[in-house]
Amino acid sequence: xxxxxxxxxxxxxxxxxxxxxxxxxxxxxxxxxxxxxxxxxxxxxxxxxxxxxxxxxxxxxxxxxxxxxxxxxxxxxxxxxxxxxxxxxxxxxxxxxxxxxxxxxxxxxxxxxxxxxxxxxxxxxxxxxxxxxxxxxxxxxxxxxxxxxxxxxxxxxxxxxxxxxxxxxxxxxxxxxxxxxxxxxxxxxxxxxxxxxxxxxxxxxxxxxxxxxxxxxxxxxxxxxxxxxxxxxxxxxxxxxxxx
Amino acid sequence: xxxxxxxxxxxxxxxxxxxxxxxxxxxxxxxxxxxxxxxxxxxxxxxxxxxxxxxxxxxxxxxxxxxxxxxxxxxxxxxxxxxxxxxxxxxxxxxxxxxxxxxxxxxxxxxxxxxxxxxxxxxxxxxxxxxxxxxxxxxxxxxxxxxxxxxxxxxxxxxxxxxxxxxxxxxxxxxxxxxxxxxxxxxxxxxxxxxxxxxxxxxxxxxxxxxxxxxxxxxxxxxxxxxxxxxxxxxxxxxxxxxx
DNA sequence: AAATAATGTGTTAGATTTACACATTAAATT
DNA sequence: AATTTAATGTGTAAATCTAACACATTATTT
Numbered sequence: 001x002x003x004x005x006x007x008x009x010x011x012x013x014x015x016x017x018x019x020x021x022x023x024x025x026x027x028x029x030x031x032x033x034x035x036x037x038x039x040x041x042x043x044x045x046x047x048x049x050x051x052x053x054x055x056x057x058x059x060x061x062x063x064x065x066x067x068x069x070x071x072x073x074x075x076x077x078x079x080x081x082x083x084x085x086x087x088x089x090x091x092x093x094x095x096x097x098x099x100x101x102x103x104x105x106x107x108x109x110x111x112x113x114x115x116x117x118x119x120x121x122x123x124x125x126x127x128x129x130x131x132x133x134x135x136x137x138x139x140x141x142x143x144x145x146x147x148x149x150x151x152x153x154x155x156x157x158x159x160x161x162x163x164x165x166x167x168x169x170x171x172x173x174x175x176x177x178x179x180x181x182x183x184x185x186x187x188x189x190x191x192x193x194x195x196x197x198x199x200x201x202x203x204x205x206x207x208x209x210x211x212x213x214x215x216x217x218x219x220x221x222x223x224x225x226x227x228x229x230x231x232x233x234x235x236x237x238x239x240x241x242x243x244x
Numbered sequence: 245x246x247x248x249x250x251x252x253x254x255x256x257x258x259x260x261x262x263x264x265x266x267x268x269x270x271x272x273x274x275x276x277x278x279x280x281x282x283x284x285x286x287x288x289x290x291x292x293x294x295x296x297x298x299x300x301x302x303x304x305x306x307x308x309x310x311x312x313x314x315x316x317x318x319x320x321x322x323x324x325x326x327x328x329x330x331x332x333x334x335x336x337x338x339x340x341x342x343x344x345x346x347x348x349x350x351x352x353x354x355x356x357x358x359x360x361x362x363x364x365x366x367x368x369x370x371x372x373x374x375x376x377x378x379x380x381x382x383x384x385x386x387x388x389x390x391x392x393x394x395x396x397x398x399x400x401x402x403x404x405x406x407x408x409x410x411x412x413x414x415x416x417x418x419x420x421x422x423x424x425x426x427x428x429x430x431x432x433x434x435x436x437x438x439x440x441x442x443x444x445x446x447x448x449x450x451x452x453x454x455x456x457x458x459x460x461x462x463x464x465x466x467x468x469x470x471x472x473x474x475x476x477x478x479x480x481x482x483x484x485x486x487x488x
Numbered sequence: 489a490a491a492t493a494a495t496g497t498g499t500t501a502g503a504t505t506t507a508c509a510c511a512t513t514a515a516a517t518t
Numbered sequence: 519a520a521t522t523t524a525a526t527g528t529g530t531a532a533a534t535c536t537a538a539c540a541c542a543t544t545a546t547t548t
Contacts, residue, residue: 026270072342098316
């Protein structure tokens with residue numbers, strides 16, 4: 001009991017799962033979230049230390065069992081809210097992982113999501129030192145099949161950001177084009193030409209020029225921009241058929 | 245009992261589901277497959293008549309509950325094999341649908357796949373007249389949330405085929421470029437320029453010229469080609485990072 | 489034998505992507 | 519205060535990819 005109350009991951013309900021799954025024909029279902037953030041010019045992912053002794057010391061994704069009276073998407077949303085305190089979260093379902101022996105406690109099928117959050121807003125809420133923001137470059141050897149889940153979600157993000165301007169979910173409301181480009185370069189792990197990058201983005205016509213400049217930067221300040229959600233929503237409608 | 249033995253869909257286990265789901269914390273899980281075929285120059289989808297009285301007369305996707313001792317992908321594969329008798333099936337997981345009230349029998353979350361099969365091979369196996377190949381253009385008002393699932397899977401196929409040469413799974417081993425183009429035009433619901441289409445495909449270097457001609461066509465016969473799976477697998481490796 | 493309807497190929501214009509160079513500005517240094 | 523530095527901000531040319539388009543060829547049909 002005491003043990004269980006301290007656990008707040010997929011692992012939380014292992015004892016429960018083990019007894020229940022084995023005695024019924026139903027299958028236990030969980031959600032696992034790959035939570036991306038962007039800080040210090042690096043793409044980060046929020047991980048939690050696994051409590052399961054088989055995976056002692058390993059890191060794992062944030063997840064939980066789905067409640068029977070809860071929409072699947074709501075379930076993912078709830079996990080994020082509980083963990084980050086944020087409710088303006090970009091969330092995308094990626095894949096469902098269902099190998100028989102993927103979870104040591106028994107049959108658990110998990111639906112993987114990735115989410116993009118503004119790490120500056122969130123930063124203060126990590127009181128729990130079992131939680132940590134990792135550089136995506138250093139993410140290896142996660143618990144369970146979470147490495148595979150992470151890899152899949154990261155690839156999906158890389159692909160998506162080439163098709164949709166998702167990056168704004170990771171940046172503060174006001175940002176410079178350099179910050180935006182740094183974000184793209186971090187996510188895609190490439191270098192891009194500054195001039196072509198600007199040209200491309202301006203041609204998309206999704207940025208509002210705020211007529212403000214960066215403050216407190218150790219070099220010539222750049223202009224600040226804001227993402228124009230209205231225009232994006234309009235444009236998105238004309239993409240239907242190509243999307244998804 | 246007699247009723248249940250006649251049902252072979254998701255609906256099959258409604259009675260079972262209803263009693264079990266409500267009495268446990270577990271969630272029932274099913275797989276639904278959008279099975280695409282290509283015949284008479286039209287893209288088709290295999291549907292089954294719903295037996296549920298709420299959806300009497302409506303068509304639905306092929307699906308079944310996932311067995312507790314079965315990998316998720318295997319489960320989808322099994323459903324296809326049982327239905328089509330084929331085992332060289334292209335299968336892709338698309339999305340998991342988990343709204344609380346999506347299924348009238350209780351909480352059932354379903355994992356949607358689409359598959360591509362060679363309808364000529366399969367054609368003979370439809371003894372069951374509850375099964376029918378529908379033109380994708382005429383697919384409306386399916387049972388449950390199957391219309392949404394179908395739409396999602398169809399869009400995914402449309403997108404995928406622009407990135408990967410999946411069409412071969414829908415064609416006989418030997419095919420002409422006109423047949424290939426007809427397939428693309430059916431899937432994407434567009435007309436394409438014949439000359440540009442050929443150029444594009446030849447430049448991909450995935451077709452083996454069989455030095456054979458079409459037989460029994462009411463016009464000048466075209467050359468026959470075969471898809472080169474080896475070359476495709478090689479090329480696919482160089483795409484990693486962009487894929488998924 | 490002529491007409492038909494398809495296959496098979498090449499060229500040109502347009503759009504998009506990539507490569508690359510120079511002037512400008514504010515901070516940091518001397 | 520003047521100079522250096524390191525970033526921002528803009529424009530142009532080459533290369534690649536995509537789209538539009540025309541004519542000769544071949545087997546079938548008339």
